[in-house]
Amino acid sequence: MLAFIWAEDQQHLIGNQGQLPWHLPADLRHFQQLTVGQTIIMGRKTYDSFPNGPLPRRQNWVLTTQSAANFPMEVRIFNDVQQIRAAIATAPEQNYFIIGGGSLFEAFAAEVDVLYQTAIKATYQGDVYFPELAWSAFELVHLQIHPATAETPKFSFNEYRRRSNAD
Incomplete structure (x- = not known):
């Protein structure tokens, strides 16, 4: 299974200068619950946003033009998208999570x-937005609403599945 996992504001903003523009502990826990034990795929700028290096208990795959020598041994480096596609094809039954960036x-x-x-x-300030997506190809299968608190705005966890070709 190939999945996207991201957080966005009302303007589809996903980042600001290499960081998340917000702090939502529940979202970080949700991300962890879904991705621990799985493969996460990211660009180099997303990887660089992690202050402590690779995320633990996950396979970290990074798309970059940099040399693998610039990364810890446990990080798998890819130099183009086709290499990632080929690696996914070798074990399509596994779960792969693309976590950013926009490209x-x-x-x-x-x-x-x-x-x-x-x-x-x-709405937040930032410089990276989630790209356009063919939303009509997906259906909402799970919605979990979190009301606003003194520390956080209202937000929801939304899970969408690609519609089958028979639809």
């Missing part, structure tokens, strides 16, 4: 099976 979401938009979106009911 990876764009590259795999036609192939993604599941979308795990955190929709934040607020």
